[in-house]
Amino acid sequence: MKQFPLGVRQSVFAFLATMLACAASAAHAQDVVKIGLSSPLSGSQSAYGADNRDGLLLAVKEINAKGFQVGxxxxxxxxxxxxDAGDPRQGVSVAQKLADAKVGFVVGPYxxxxxxxxxxxxxxxxxxxLTVGANPKLTELGHPRLFxxxxxxxxxxxxxxxYAARELKAKQVAVVDDRTAYGQGLAAEFMAEARRQGLSIVRQEFTTDKATDFTAILTAIRAAKPDVxxxxxxxxxxxxxxxxMVSLGIHAKLLGGDAICDTETSRLSAGLADGRTLCMQARLILDKTEAGRIFAAKYKATYQRDPLTYAANFYDGAMLLADAMQKANSTDPGKVAEQIAKGTYKGVVGEYSFTDGHDMKTLPVTVYGFKGGQLQPLVSF
Incomplete structure (x- = not known):
């Protein structure tokens, strides 16, 4: 048998070794799919932003650890x-940055x-x-890949x-909003239903999401003697x-939405929230479901703190995307959006199935009070 020179044999062996290494590398190669987060990680709402981020990161860590496969x-x-600092202009800049980076999926904005x-x-x-933004106008824009x-x-x-009419037996209510899209939307929807329930709106006032002194508007409200x-x-x-309110001798209860359903409300009230403040979230009570208890325990074990308002939704957001990718056998945003629109996913917060307008079809509302500075679920309906 003809023997090739030593130098040729070494070159052939080196080539074969390189090819084998490339084949092994290809066998272990992974497609990387980027999921963007837009949330207020600085500024006055940074605690919520971190809560959102950490819920998302917890889910992604779990998905990757299981050996996630698509197609x-x-x-x-x-x-x-x-x-995004909770600022519209910065939020648009964030969106453009993620778009330029060819990120196909976003959980947020908050x-x-x-x-x-x-x-x-x-x-x-x-x-x-996938956003938790609550203003009805958001889904009314008709963007086909926004949920x-x-x-x-x-x-x-x-x-x-x-709840104010039937459970609190209120007759007269005063309304204050902070002029944000969230605050204005919540106040408007409350007033519309309040009138249908026979409640009298005795005062409507405005503030900002940067204000700290409410003496003037509360003095005007006090004269109107609202129940809530x-x-x-x-x-x-x-x-x-x-x-x-307490210092001015106003005895009305304070009622708000999900954005005040947090221990920060009690802490910043110097503990006065107990028995005086009620808030509502469109979600199941986490402690009342096995999935909720498991999530809360995992979150606390990972971050050494309890989840706040939307950590579970951001966690579910990542899980929903992963589920849709697998069912669609694709990581293409268009195909994933089609799967989300027609599919159903059971998450921590509830069942994710969507209307034609891309709002969730069913989502119970839970009423919370405060006891010892901590949120206490009262009833879901």
Whole structure:
């Protein structure tokens, strides 16, 4: 048999070794799918932003650990977290940054005021968006790849009015909103249902999501003697507002939506929220379901703190995307959006199935009170 020179044999062996290494590398290669996060990671709402981010990261960690496959290929999910600071202009910049980076999927934004202007950028880029923004206008824009994975102001605002009339036996209510898209939407939906329930709106006032002194508007409200004060806004204003209500001798209860369903409300009220404040979230009571208890325990074990308002929704958002990718046998945003629109996924918060307008079909509303500074679920309906 003819022997090739040593140098030739070494070159052949080196070539074969390289080919084998390439084949082994290809066998272990993974498709990387990026999931963007748009949330307020700085500023006054940063605690909520971190809560959202960590819920998403927890889900992605679990998905990747299980060996996620789509269409027979190994897929690794990667979170690209961006800070929109709860600011509409910054939120649009974040959307453009994610679009330029060819990110196909986004969980967020958290704020309606960010989501509404940013949604145009996401839509133009063909991205799938799963948002908890509650303003009804968001899904009315008709973007085909945008889905609301939380309740909307119509659900929560109407439930607040029904509860005030039927359970609190209120007759006269005052309404305050913070002029954000969320706060205005919640207040508007509350007032519409309140009138249908026979409640009298004795005072309507406005503030901002940066305010700390509410003395002037509360003094005007006090003269109207409402049974309940409804606030469309966030914990950072609700806590100080309650403290000032008490100092002015206002005995009305404070009633709000999901954005004040947080221990921050109690802390910033100096503990006055107990028995004085009620809030509502469009979700099941986590402690009442096995999935909710498991999620809460995992979250606390990972981050050494309890989940806040929307951590479970952002966790579900990642799980919903992964489920849709597998059912569609594709990571193409268009095909994934089609699967989400027609499919059903059972998550921590509830069942994700969507109307033609891309709102969730069924989502119970839970009423919470405060006891010892902690949220206490009272009833779901």
């Amino acid at each position: 027979g290929r190994q897929v690794s999910l990667q979170v690209v977290a961006e800070d 704020n309606s005021g960010v989501a509404i202007p940013a949604s145009r950028v996401y839509n133009d880029a063909g991205m799938v968006v 609301r994975i939380g309740g909307n102001d119509k659900q929560v605002g109407a439930a607040m009015a029904i 004060i409804v606030f469309g806004g966030f914990s950072l204003q609700a806590g100080p507002m309650l403290r000032q």
